[in-house]
Amino acid sequence: MTSLFNDNDLWGPLDPSADAGYGEDRPARKGFFTDTSICIGCKACEVACKEWNDVPADHFDMTATSYDNSHSLNANQWRHVAFVERPAGPAPVDLGMPGVAPTDAVSAGSTAGGAGSTAGGLLDNGADAAPDFRWLMSSDVCKHCTHAACLDVCPTGSLFRSEFGTVVVQDDICNGCGYCVPACPYGVISRREGPDGSRNVGIAQKCTLCYDRLDAGKTPACAQACPTQSIQFGDVEELRERADARVAQLHEAGVMDARLYGNDPDDGVGGAGAFFLLLDEPEVYGMPPDPVVTTKDLPQMFRRATTAAVVMFAGAALSFLGRRP
């Protein structure tokens, strides 16, 4: 059955837009590198996303467990800032927050402390003043997977791969079957159920990586609005290098908890177009620890179902072969 698909169609490293049939003149794959070590939880990304993409606001309530009032990624929440209160981590270090003057996030060296660092929720005004907890903040978003289960299982072709390698819903095609919702290993996409009167109710909605802005050569709204360069937008290849440099820099500074999530083209989803630098385990931020695209197992599922169908036919035939009573 695998032979029906090209090499690495279902799993493995791949240039998704080339695989989708875009020619040599296609643009480079675009994505996000979200560096949560310098996220301050300001939610400018959430607001900018809602404004630009006309994503309805449908509830105004705190979760009552943290400063989170947007709950999760879903059809009405394309960026979601998680607030995690954790017991205090290692001794405070300067994580290299961008200073008052704009600096390159990578070159902002570990000793070049700009504004007083509050990264990781730790104050650096002396160890005795440090609280016994720390805040982790992370702006979550659609991962724009290389192997996107939502796109694979979409029966109408509404979800498609753009020339930028991103995964986008065509609003006028989607019939709201809802199959993409359980397919996503990150729980990103969902069907818009309300509020009444808002557009696209009944169909699947998620981050488009601001497809319209990319078309016009602009930066997606969330990255444009991010005041700390926690959300960095660019070519995925280049962002991966930037992420490697940043995690090495943090390790050198003694932040051994820093790790990249979703950047490896060999991982379970073939590498995410939007990947992260995290300061704790992924599940602490509400992300799966080691997700694998469900369609990786599709050839095996197909063979099993074919066998079962043959068994059913043979069983029914055998039942009628006996003598008449």
Added chain:
Amino acid sequence: MSPAEPHLEQRDTEAVPGRPGRRKGGRGGERSMVPEAEFTSYYGRPIVKPAPWEADIPAYLFAGGLAAGSSLIAAGADLTGRPALRRTGRLGALGALGVSMFALVHDLGKPSRFYNMLRTAKLTSPMSVGTWILSLYGPWAGLAAAAEGTRLLPESARRRAPVALLGRLDRPTGVLAAVFAPPVAAYTAVLLSDTATPSWHEAFRELPFVFVGSGAAAAAGLGLLAAPVHETGPVRRLAAGAAALELVMEHRMEQSMGLTAEPLHHGKVGRLMRAAKGLTAAGAVGAALGGRHRGLAAASGLALLAGSACTRFGIFEAGQASARDPKYTVVPQRERLEREGPVRYRE
């Protein structure tokens, strides 16, 4: 899905403020089958999302299996000269197909756009493949039922052109419906398994066999219920075989699913699955031993139908429950990480 769903709110209260997420697995009051798994999460919130599907989908799983099994029985009855069983099978298949189509369209977020299913054919989408399987099966099942209907007309009417043609297509359409029926029963297992829903995906090895067994058992049940006992010999054999297949494969499925089998035993789902097993086993035994007795045959048939419905609703709801609890996403992935390291592609 609205983020303000009640189950989310309820889960919040389980997390300890200031200590996000680390909690012992298992819900209060439930007896746990396996040692409690400790894991971390974002304040107990779900990671993957449950399908936005309601009772339509498990009802379709049941009706689709019933239609497929009924078409097989109808063709067998036609080829071996059992007219009442043939009629039951064909009309049963059409009725179940009708329920299926209604449920499938009704469940869409935009039912008026159901025809967008037909604008493409995608091998990576079990729903697209299923749409085309149903498109290949439905017309033959419909024509076979229509041909069955012409038998009720007076002889003179049956000789008129269109009706006469239907009459001549009687056996070929019935056989074609039977040929395309098994994929209808089997693909729905892939439909559920090809998701990130833990208890559906982890069941992918055995679920197709459970579903074809369940579909055949339901159809056999309908035959036992509606056809006279002197024609139901093959159906009694089918009932026993299908029920055995379903029960054995369901057992093996639970063994191979690891932690994600747990939702199959909890609460309402646990009751559904226990009812499914009991009804299916009782129906099969009743059919095999007492199927020549009209009353026992009908009771066995009802038990098989109800058992099949319980299986579908139970497995559907188990998956939904597994998606709502981050435990079933985090713990199996963590266990795999400890066992094999991260999943990485190797040439």
